[in-house]
Amino acid sequence: MNPTAKPAAGARLGARGHIDVDGVTKRFVAARGRGSQDVVALRDTSFQVRRGEFVSVVGPSGCGKTTLLRMIAGLSPIETGRILIDDRPITGPGPDRAVVFQHPSLLPWATVVDNIAFGLRLRRVPKSTRVTRAHELAALVGLTGFENHLPGQLSGGMQQRVGLARALAVDPQILLLDEPFGALDEITRRQMQDELLRIWSGTGVTSLLITHSVDEAILLSDRILVMSGRPGRVIEEISVGMSRPRERGMETTQEFVELRHRIWELLSAPVGVATNADE
Amino acid sequence: MSYSVGQSRRVARGGGRVGHVVVRVAAPSIVLVVVCLLWNWYVHSKKSFYLADAGAIFRAFIKELGDGAVWHALWTSDISLLIGFGIAVAVGVPIGLVIGRVQRIDRLVAPYLQIALVTPIAVLMPIVLVALGLSRTAQVVVVVLFALPFVVVPTRGGVVTISRDWLDMSAAYGAREFQLWRMVLIPGALHAIVNGLRLGFAHALTGEITVELSLIAIGIGQLIIRYQSHYQAAALFAFVLLISVQSIVAMGLLSLVQRKVRR
Numbered sequence: 233m234n235p236t237a238k239p240a241a242g243a244r245l246g247a248r249g250h251i252d253v254d255g256v257t258k259r260f261v262a263a264r265g266r267g268s269q270d271v272v273a274l275r276d277t278s279f280q281v282r283r284g285e286f287v288s289v290v291g292p293s294g295c296g297k298t299t300l301l302r303m304i305a306g307l308s309p310i311e312t313g314r315i316l317i318d319d320r321p322i323t324g325p326g327p328d329r330a331v332v333f334q335h336p337s338l339l340p341w342a343t344v345v346d347n348i349a350f351g352l353r354l355r356r357v358p359k360s361t362r363v364t365r366a367h368e369l370a371a372l373v374g375l376t377g378f379e380n381h382l383p384g385q386l387s388g389g390m391q392q393r394v395g396l397a398r399a400l401a402v403d404p405q406i407l408l409l410d411e412p413f414g415a416l417d418e419i420t421r422r423q424m425q426d427e428l429l430r431i432w433s434g435t436g437v438t439s440l441l442i443t444h445s446v447d448e449a450i451l452l453s454d455r456i457l458v459m460s461g462r463p464g465r466v467i468e469e470i471s472v473g474m475s476r477p478r479e480r481g482m483e484t485t486q487e488f489v490e491l492r493h494r495i496w497e498l499l500s501a502p503v504g505v506a507t508n509a510d511e
Numbered sequence: 512m513s514y515s516v517g518q519s520r521r522v523a524r525g526g527g528r529v530g531h532v533v534v535r536v537a538a539p540s541i542v543l544v545v546v547c548l549l550w551n552w553y554v555h556s557k558k559s560f561y562l563a564d565a566g567a568i569f570r571a572f573i574k575e576l577g578d579g580a581v582w583h584a585l586w587t588s589d590i591s592l593l594i595g596f597g598i599a600v601a602v603g604v605p606i607g608l609v610i611g612r613v614q615r616i617d618r619l620v621a622p623y624l625q626i627a628l629v630t631p632i633a634v635l636m637p638i639v640l641v642a643l644g645l646s647r648t649a650q651v652v653v654v655v656l657f658a659l660p661f662v663v664v665p666t667r668g669g670v671v672t673i674s675r676d677w678l679d680m681s682a683a684y685g686a687r688e689f690q691l692w693r694m695v696l697i698p699g700a701l702h703a704i705v706n707g708l709r710l711g712f713a714h715a716l717t718g719e720i721t722v723e724l725s726l727i728a729i730g731i732g733q734l735i736i737r738y739q740s741h742y743q744a745a746a747l748f749a750f751v752l753l754i755s756v757q758s759i760v761a762m763g764l765l766s767l768v769q770r771k772v773r774r
Contacts, residue, residue, distance in 0.1 A: 305683050325685050337680035341698050351684040353694065402684065 248319050249280030250438045251304060251406065256313035257463075258299050273299045275463035277313070281406075281440055281455075286432060288441040288449035289466075291459030292499060297442045300464070301410050304440065305331045317406065327355065330404035334411040336395035338383040344370060345379045347394050351402035362401075369397035372431060389420035393427070400431065407432075409441040413448065422480075425451060429478055446495045450488055451478055458498045468498055563745035571749035581734065581750065585757065588723055588730030591647055595654025596715040603659050603711065604704060607666025612696065617667070624667075627660040633721055645727050650719070657718025662711035669703025670696055705769040712765060716758050 258274040273296035281287045289297050302308035304315055306325035315322045317329070330351065338347045345366040346353075352362035370379050373393040383391055392412055399407060409428075413421040425448055432439060432452075443449050449456045450472055458468045474487055482488050547565035554562045563571070575581045610617040610624075636653055643649035673696060681695050697704075723732030731754060738747035 307679055307682055325683050327685060329683075331680070331683040333676065333680060333683075335676050337674070337676035339677065339695065339698070341701075350680075350694070354681075354684050354686050354690055398684075 248316070250283040250285070250318065251281040251440065252314075252316040252319075253277060253279050253300070253304070254314050254316070256300070256303065256310060256315060258296060258303065258308075258311065272463040275465050277459075277465045279457055279466050279469065281438060283438055284436045285454050286439045286441070286452055287455045287457060288443055288453040289457045289459060290443060290446055290449050290495060290499065291464055292461045293444075294462050295459045296462065296464035297459060298410055301331075301408050301440065301442050304406075305329055305408050307331075327402065328405040329408055330399035330402050330406070331408045331410065332392075332395050332399045332412040334414050336383070336391040338391055338394055338398075340383050343380050343382060344375060344386070344394050347383065348397045348401050350398055355402070365401055366397075369401050370394075372400070373397045373427060387420075389416055389424060392416060392424060396424075396428070396431070400435070400437075405438060407437045407439040409439060409443075411442050411444060414444060421445075421448075426480070428452060433477060446492055446499070447483060449495070450474075450491050451482070456491075456495065458495055470495065560742055561744050563748055567745040568748045568752065571743075571745035572752055575746065575749050575753055581753065584730045584734040585753070586730070588719055588732070589757075591650040591722075591730075592654055592715055592719040595651040595719070596658055596712055598651070599655045599658035599662050599711055599715060600708060602655075603662030603707070604666050607663040607704070607707065608670055608692075608696070608700070610663070611667040611670025611700070624660060624663060628664065632656045632718065633725075636722060636726055640726055647729065650722050650727050650729070653722040654715045654718045657721075658711040658715035661714045662707045665703045665707035665710060666700065669700030669707075672703070673699045701772045702769065705765065705772055709762065709765040709769060712761060713758075716761075720754070 256274055256277045257272065260271045260273055262270050273294075277296075277300065279287075289300065291297050299308060303310050304317075304322065306322050306329070310322065317326070339350065342350070345363060348366040348369050349357075349362040352365060357365070367379060370376060373396055375390060375393055375397070378386065378390065383394065386394070392415075395412065412428075413424045416424060429452060441449070441452060453472050456470045456472060457466045458470065459465065460467045470491065472491065474482060474485075551564045551566075554564045606620070610620050632653075635656055639649050639652050639656070643652060677695050677699060678691070681691050686694065720731065723730060724735065728736055731750070734750060735747060738744075738750060
């Protein structure tokens, strides 16, 4: 199957998806009296993510990818445009979404089990239930035997597994992944990608991945959103038609190579720097 | 005979332990002996009525350990110290936590906190004395004034320096404010809070001894004055040594607690 690509910039939404991002613009206002100008991180960004779909966002540094994810997570306010989850506008973080951060952000004084159960404890799930669930998730991400370890006793990859397990523990409808493997070495990164593929295919949770890695995006995604440089907006949506389950070795297939080439072409466009002067 | 890797490691660690003991015990002991010898040389060369050599001080120290009057004097002062320090902790930790979290209150309090940190609190003692008289209450207030800023500032620092990642993560998982306090802010700031307790206790102790020696002598101050007026140099030095030992033990216990809660 050949990859299909379609322009997406400024497209307004038709049928509703699981996540609907509609005309979102994000401006960071400069501190007063410092002589600096406002920064437009995102401009008129629109796209949809369907239920059960795995979508990746790739783009140059500073194009607003993480800002976009933070807005969908409810961690950053939406000033212009709107973001809907199941047709309901986002007003803040919600139990339907879980985030895996680039830095695992584990609580260093809490064991692996307690870190995994963090979200469940916030939701007042009884202790016995959350401990059982945390042990299940620890096993799912390959941390059996490390349940009572502290984060400081784990490697970077293992810490990120805890972060992933913590997100899955709350049984989210949407998994938001903010460059979760960006800080890992190449070998660990590939292992984690395989783990994520395996876990995602088991849960089918709607997933939005922010990544710098084109190969990672192709390997994991149903669809890839390519963003322009700042101010970021989706310049192209690319469907990855390759069949699942995805396996190692597919990186050498013609289809994969063509996709990679196409995305790199889009990403190689000159990076703009937008300030309020551009408005 | 051959050693396994594990065995040779144990041997290496054993040698290390001996080295550790030498550094931690033997070296300070040598310093102590040298200081005592120098002190004795000084005392004997001066031939002063107000001085006692190390041997006499040590004998007086042993004697004082069994002297009820000494322990009574210590305890009389310690009551003020404990009440004052307790109040400083009960008030200072919540203040530190709140100003660390709420920027508006922080801005309001910060200038006064800076003033409290740089002002020698001893200069306030006469004012406290005028207001409250020669009383235990005045002693307690002085101890609180000495300790409070040093409890508040590290506690505030502990909250302010909580990782932004933890706060974001907690928000993303829907933590409410009180859950954030219970599960992230207080555990995350605990090390700094205990550090504040340690610093606060050291300053409370300074406050207690200062007020006893300069204005309100009801415990250790009274005993020191008695030893001075009776020219009991050995007893006086031994008593100062006992106060030091008490302080070292208290600070050691707080350091142990701090080590337990280290992030």
